[in-house]
Amino acid sequence: MRQEAIDAMSPYMSGIYANPSGSHRFARLARKAIDEARDDVAEALGCKVGEVIFTSGGTEGDNAAIFGAARNRGGISICSAAEHHAVLHCVENLHGRVVSVDATGVIDIAELEAALQDPQIAGNVSVVSVMAVNNEVGSISPLRQVAKVVRAHAPNAVLHTDAVQAACWQDLREISKLVDVLSVSAHKFGGPKGMGITMQRLGLQIDPLIVGGGQERDRRSGTHNVAGIMATAAALRVTDQTRNEEVARVTKLRDALVDGVCSEIEDVLETVPRDKRVAGIAHMCIAGCESESVLYLLDEAMICASAASACASGAMEPSHVLTAMGVDKQHSMGALRMSLGHTTTESEIDRAVNAVVGVVRQLRRNKIKA
């Protein structure tokens, strides 16, 4: 977590432990704190203060948007094939429609437009959910075009974006103005795990996913996680203020990482072109190496990387994103995702390049022997 976030939450875990919905003096102090936090978040999101909802994270935000819209309006839910499971599984659960993505992992606009005009569902679309940035490969969605076709062909549909991976690298104001609902996770920008923010347009007809005490203007019940909210707002504030410099700095590091690996080992696919993805994700597909083996040896070399999403048992699942993008099995089995952030340094990149190159060489050498 960012130090600013830890500092911001500490007072609310000891001295000011009150429930902000109460009426006594300590409750009022807690209420003042989250009111101010909400102001800061609204500023960073470029939305009205009343449009900010604090949640338990991106998964809740995604579920609330899709199930909330479907429950309120009925009709069909639509998303892209490369969405995070927090979106994809909601749409599948509702027997909605999944639109293909292109080779870079972004939604096929023509297919989306055709789906919205399909006589079977035209006029009966409850929600369209398209991620701002893909969580595995980092590709940036053409949300402006998505918004254009959705508004043209399904003006009554809710347009939602899972912006979890965008928060660090893109100005959320530019995204929020295009959509009706936007959800982010705090831990992606240095805030606490188990916290998130949803921006929901005022007056938008969506049923709440969680009902109870009526917090967050009846849109999300449950006692406020005051410390979590304070830390989330603090982390977002710093992220927003330092974003431009960080994007420039991390882009250089990311390019150095990918260039370093690709110059030393053969048959590595840079999964998405650099101009089509955000700074913080270096995604490569290494032919002839299995992700599980690469990750194990990288871990031994003290490099913590990832491949795709893990299932409940902790096993790596084949990536639905790479499958949707049409990456061949020889490459997709060797998927390697390395994430960079505000703490990443140049010397760490040098170490990572050496480790990846060493690991891939070892695996390819041993494979011939085995």
Place this chain on the structure above:
Amino acid sequence: MKVLVAMSGGVDSSVAASELLDQGHEVVGVTMRLWGGESDTGCCSVSDVDDARRVAQQLGIDHLVFNFSDDFNKHVVAPYVQAHVDGITPNPCIECNRHLKFDRLSERARVLGFDAVATGHHAQVSRDATGTYRLTRGHDELKDQSYVVYMLDQAELAYTMFPVGHLTKAQVRDRAVALGLRTATKPDSQDVCFISKTGGRETFLGNRIEFRKAAVVTADGEKAGAVDALELVTIGQRKGLGLPGGGPKQFVVDVDTPNARVVIGNEEQLLRTGLAVGNVMWANVAPGVGERVLVQCSAHGAAIAATIENLAPLVLRFDEAQRRIAPGQSVVCYDITNSHVLGGGIAEAVNPTSN
């Protein structure tokens, strides 16, 4: 040595990991995720992976999960289904050992730089005076699992460790209790891991293949009964054949898949002295024709005296007639003192001549 121990979440592999640590090895635990479908018995269910991980944490070793579900489906589940279609009685646990534990996993371990793979099987690897590796029966006669790992050749035996093979099951449990392992009292797994207790084999196969109705006939071709699913009938079976009550005991003596007929007969008609075996592999060099061996045809079956009548194809001749072995079952030859595995293969559908 750096050892990768396969941890299923059961007590044997838990203690195996602990034994390796006691021997001073560098140990990493791994649980293979094999089956993605629904099942409540599986050795790869989430709760079993949790058990394996928690034991690894208790022992202070790293724990990995490898997803081999594609290979498991290809080498174990799909052939299991096809075997039933073909009128063969498969042994999926042996195929899992052959293709997953002692092929996919050991290859992965080699690539990652491990010196050996270990499992919790009750079997032992020893070396004779010439340095040849031997797969020896587990110390606990009742729990011996050398039968299910008979496919190990010299290269695999050299790379494999069975750290609990020298212990009795009771000793294994005692050690687990002494270590406070959460798996200490966990029951032994009995069932095919990908088949749920509630639905059973019938439901599993029924979801994947269309069952054929079949007539049950005597050796003379006289109709005696009927079954709804030819695919579920096994040689030696007595129940569920739609036969009238009373009369002498009747057994399935043959499953005629092409003609969708189940042939029944009395016990005598089920007896054979000859057994043809395919897909044969030997732990070291092949024995000679005329060599006396003991033959085991099920996981806890008796070892029966026989002579090697022919080597290629392998034909075994029992001293005394035995109930016919269902095609698809593994047939494992032990040395005549019943101490170690010589090799084995899969029972063939055809009967050897001079029956």
